[in-house]
Amino acid sequence: MLSNKKGLTYADAGVDIDAGNKAVELMKDSVKATYRPEVLGDLGGFGGLFSLMNSNIKKPILVSGTDGVGTKLRLAIMMNKHDTVGQDCVAMSINDVLVQGAEPLFFLDYIAVGKLDPVQVATIVKGVAHACEESGCALLGGETAEMAGFYAKDDYDLAGFGVGIVDRDKVITGETIGAGDVLIGLPSTGVHSNGFSLVRKIVFERQKMQLDQYVDELGMTIGECLLTPTRLYPRPCLPLIRNFDIKGMVHITGGGFYENIPRVLPKGIGVEIDVTTWPQLPIFGLLQKWGDVAKEEMYRTFNMGIGMILIVKADDVDAIMANLSERGEKAYIIGKTVQSDVRVTLKGGAFDD
Structure with missing residues (x-):
C-alpha cells in the first residue's frame, strides 16, 4: 500500500x-x-x-x-x-x-x-x-x-x-618608535563597533530609552547616532604610508587607548596624550553622564573620538599634517612618546582634576 x-x-x-x-x-x-x-x-x-x-x-x-x-x-x-x-x-x-x-x-x-x-x-x-x-x-x-x-x-x-x-x-611594527616621536590622531565617526554591551546597558537599562528617541545634543535620534558606521581609514592613511616614515599605527578598537596603544610600543616607551587636543563627540559625554562611567573606563572602552593614531618622527609632523589638510582630512596632534614604563598617560580636562 x-x-x-x-x-x-x-x-x-x-x-x-x-x-x-x-x-x-x-x-x-x-x-x-x-x-x-x-x-x-x-x-x-x-x-x-x-x-x-x-x-x-x-x-x-x-x-x-x-x-x-x-x-x-x-x-x-x-x-x-x-x-x-x-x-x-x-x-x-x-x-x-x-x-x-x-x-x-x-x-x-x-x-x-x-x-x-x-x-x-x-x-x-x-x-x-x-x-x-x-x-x-x-x-x-x-x-x-x-x-x-x-x-x-x-x-x-x-x-x-x-x-x-x-x-x-x-611592514609597520612599531619597533623603531622612540622617545620624542609624535602622535597624530584621526577622528572617528562615533562609537564605531566596540563597547556596545556597555552602550546597551546604559541606553536601554539605565536610561530606558527607545532607539527612535531624539536627542538634542546629538541632532538626531539615539539609534541613528549609534548606528553611524565605523570609519574606513585606507583613503586618508595609504598616501601617508607610501610617502612618509610611519613608525607605528594604532586602530582604536575594543580596549580603547589603554589596551591598544601599548601593542605597538617597544619596551620602556610610553605615550603622553592630551585629551583636550581634539573635539569630543557629544555621544561620549552623554554615555559617561548617563552611565556614571569613570573617565578611565571611558578611555579603556571607547575610541573617544579618535579612531586611528599615527606615530611619526617630530620632523615629519608638519609635512604629514599639510598632506592631510590638502586632501581635506582632519587630524590632530594629540601627544608624544616618552621614556617610561607607564605605557599610557592621559592628561588634560578631567585627568587634571
Missing part, C-alpha cells in the same frame, strides 16, 4: 535554497563593482581567485585580519536598518590590516541568519560592497548560512576576513 505522506524537504526544515539564490542575484552588481583587475573568475565559485602576478612589490607579505560587528547588530535588528553594518564589518578587519602598512586587496564576508530574507541579505552585502569599494579592495566572495532553529527568525550575525599586501621592508 502506497503512503500518502509527503516527503520532507530542506525548506520544511527551515532552509530555503531558492531564497539564497535570489539573494545572490540581488547582490551581484554590488559585488562586481568592487572588483580590482587582479580578480579572476566570477561570483559563485567555490573559492575566490586573486592574482598577485602584477604586483610591483619585491618582497610581498600578505597581512590578514578577521572580525565581526558584535552586539551593535542588535540595534540594527531592533531598528530594521541593515544598510550600515556592512561597513562596520569591513572596517573592523581592513583597518587592522592597514596598521601593518598593508594595502587592502580583498575581503570575504560571512552572514548567518535564522530565516533568509533575500532583500535584507542583499542590503547587508551592498553595505559591505560599498565599504570595500571605498577601501579599494575587492569583495572576493562570502557565505550566507541559513541556520533555522539556531538563530531566531529575525536575528543574524555578520563577520568578515580581509587580506592586504605590503613589502616586507615596509
Whole structure:
C-alpha cells in the first residue's frame, strides 16, 4: 500500500535554497563593482581567485585580519536598518590590516541568519560592497548560512576576513618608535563597533530609552547616532604610508587607548596624550553622564573620538599634517612618546582634576 505522506524537504526544515539564490542575484552588481583587475573568475565559485602576478612589490607579505560587528547588530535588528553594518564589518578587519602598512586587496564576508530574507541579505552585502569599494579592495566572495532553529527568525550575525599586501621592508611594527616621536590622531565617526554591551546597558537599562528617541545634543535620534558606521581609514592613511616614515599605527578598537596603544610600543616607551587636543563627540559625554562611567573606563572602552593614531618622527609632523589638510582630512596632534614604563598617560580636562 502506497503512503500518502509527503516527503520532507530542506525548506520544511527551515532552509530555503531558492531564497539564497535570489539573494545572490540581488547582490551581484554590488559585488562586481568592487572588483580590482587582479580578480579572476566570477561570483559563485567555490573559492575566490586573486592574482598577485602584477604586483610591483619585491618582497610581498600578505597581512590578514578577521572580525565581526558584535552586539551593535542588535540595534540594527531592533531598528530594521541593515544598510550600515556592512561597513562596520569591513572596517573592523581592513583597518587592522592597514596598521601593518598593508594595502587592502580583498575581503570575504560571512552572514548567518535564522530565516533568509533575500532583500535584507542583499542590503547587508551592498553595505559591505560599498565599504570595500571605498577601501579599494575587492569583495572576493562570502557565505550566507541559513541556520533555522539556531538563530531566531529575525536575528543574524555578520563577520568578515580581509587580506592586504605590503613589502616586507615596509611592514609597520612599531619597533623603531622612540622617545620624542609624535602622535597624530584621526577622528572617528562615533562609537564605531566596540563597547556596545556597555552602550546597551546604559541606553536601554539605565536610561530606558527607545532607539527612535531624539536627542538634542546629538541632532538626531539615539539609534541613528549609534548606528553611524565605523570609519574606513585606507583613503586618508595609504598616501601617508607610501610617502612618509610611519613608525607605528594604532586602530582604536575594543580596549580603547589603554589596551591598544601599548601593542605597538617597544619596551620602556610610553605615550603622553592630551585629551583636550581634539573635539569630543557629544555621544561620549552623554554615555559617561548617563552611565556614571569613570573617565578611565571611558578611555579603556571607547575610541573617544579618535579612531586611528599615527606615530611619526617630530620632523615629519608638519609635512604629514599639510598632506592631510590638502586632501581635506582632519587630524590632530594629540601627544608624544616618552621614556617610561607607564605605557599610557592621559592628561588634560578631567585627568587634571
